[in-house]
Amino acid sequence: MSMVLRHGMVWDGLASEPIPADLLLDDGVISGVYGVGKAPGGALEVALDGAFVVPGLVDSHVHLVWSGGPDPVRVVDSEGEQLTVVRAVANARAQLDSGVTMVRDLGSNWDIAVTVARAIDRGIVDGPTVVAAGRTVIMTGGHDPFWGIFSDGADAVTRAVRQQVSIGAGVLKTAATGGVYGQSEGEEIGQSELSYAELAVLAKEAHRFGKRVAAHALGTEGIRNAVRAGVDTIEHGVFLTEEIVEAMRTQGTVLCPTLATYRALAEGPEVPAYAAEKARTVVTAHRESFAMALDAGVPVIAGTDAGAPHIGHPSLVAELEMLHDYGLPLLDALRAGTSRAATALDRVGGVIQPGAPADLLIVEDDPFQSLANLRRVWGVVRRGTPVSALRNRVRHG
Numbered sequence: 114m115s116m117v118l119r120h121g122m123v124w125d126g127l128a129s130e131p132i133p134a135d136l137l138l139d140d141g142v143i144s145g146v147y148g149v150g151k152a153p154g155g156a157l158e159v160a161l162d163g164a165f166v167v168p169g170l171v172d173s174h175v176h177l178v179w180s181g182g183p184d185p186v187r188v189v190d191s192e193g194e195q196l197t198v199v200r201a202v203a204n205a206r207a208q209l210d211s212g213v214t215m216v217r218d219l220g221s222n223w224d225i226a227v228t229v230a231r232a233i234d235r236g237i238v239d240g241p242t243v244v245a246a247g248r249t250v251i252m253t254g255g256h257d258p259f260w261g262i263f264s265d266g267a268d269a270v271t272r273a274v275r276q277q278v279s280i281g282a283g284v285l286k287t288a289a290t291g292g293v294y295g296q297s298e299g300e301e302i303g304q305s306e307l308s309y310a311e312l313a314v315l316a317k318e319a320h321r322f323g324k325r326v327a328a329h330a331l332g333t334e335g336i337r338n339a340v341r342a343g344v345d346t347i348e349h350g351v352f353l354t355e356e357i358v359e360a361m362r363t364q365g366t367v368l369c370p371t372l373a374t375y376r377a378l379a380e381g382p383e384v385p386a387y388a389a390e391k392a393r394t395v396v397t398a399h400r401e402s403f404a405m406a407l408d409a410g411v412p413v414i415a416g417t418d419a420g421a422p423h424i425g426h427p428s429l430v431a432e433l434e435m436l437h438d439y440g441l442p443l444l445d446a447l448r449a450g451t452s453r454a455a456t457a458l459d460r461v462g463g464v465i466q467p468g469a470p471a472d473l474l475i476v477e478d479d480p481f482q483s484l485a486n487l488r489r490v491w492g493v494v495r496r497g498t499p500v501s502a503l504r505n506r507v508r509h510g
């Protein structure tokens with residue numbers, strides 16, 4: 114079914130500013146970008162009257178199973194598998210309604226995000242495209258053990274990668290260091306976890322199957338191991354060094370800094386004490402590491418850790434604002450949440466071009482004036498189909 118969006122201010126995900134244009138969507142794909150008044154007629158006609166159209170947003174780090182309350186691990190424990198599935202579906206829907214049309218889910222109990230990804234692909238429920246890791250590949254007892262596959266040594270790591278590939282995971286997630294939130298004892302931020310040799314096996318095996326690798330890493334030694342092993346994205350990236358950011362720039366290793374989550378852990382109410390205390394030790398270093406990566410020209414994408422303590426579904430615009438506050442130019446912040454993210458996830462999307470998926474966010478005011486304008490949703494289109502708000506604005510032609 115075709116749909117024409119007339120007279121939008123269209124930003125294509127790449128250019129330095131929006132331009133006035135009509136868009137023609139056919140069978141879930143953008144089939145044409147025209148000057149205003151130039152698009153042919155469609156079965157459905159939408160008058161945008163100068164509203165701003167941007168590619169559907171991409172949040173490159175979420176956990177759909179998590180609630181975004183002060184202690185989501187405990188919520189999963191108390192709710193159990195079935196209710197957690199329903200919660201994940203609802204979180205996916207909330208992301209979509211805000212204009213996030215793609216998420217990368219980097220860890221879920223019982224591989225739930227892989228199931229949610231499949232349900233959305235099959236049209237059983239509405240949601241964003243989910244690039245899901247499912248369970249993560251970690252050392253015995255390592256970071257986020259509740260959804261980890263304990264894998265020690267090359268054989269175990271190889272088996273875990275193949276297991277996730279076989280169930281349909283879209284990306285592999287590992288932990289190169291300990292973390293801040295998840296378990297009250299048994300892990301430290303600066304402690305490296307899977308070794309360089311294990312990470313190298315993991316990356317090679319994942320890449321053999323065309324899957325990218327995301328590494329949780331916020332200690333210098335572990336980050337160095339992960340970058341050298343050839344992972345594709347570094348998640349969090351606290352305690353970077355000049356030598357590491359130079360290696361990342363040279364290799365094209367992408368940084369997904371998740372800036373807001375550690376501040377939320379440090380400052381939010383009712384966060385478990387062990388996590389709040391650890392978070393307070395990283396907030397300043399996180400800012401300095403991010404600045405170092407920016408200066409070096411490391412590619413940056415936007416991920417929120419949505420679902421983690423006090424990071425709800427959705428939270429992407431707040432992360433974009435924080436990236437910008439911390440020195441990322443506004444245009445680069447917009448790209449970090451659209452075109453650059455889709456490229457890093459190895460997916461077609463995050464752009465408004467003929468042939469791209471018809472995933473769009475329409476907002477009333479110019480996001481180049483203020484990123485906050487991305488919160489004023491006029492409508493959302495996913496795969497050519499109007500979502501919620503826009504449904505009421507469509508006229509059948």
Ligand SMILES: [Zn+2]
Nearest residue numbers: 174176219418
């Ligand atoms: Zn995470």
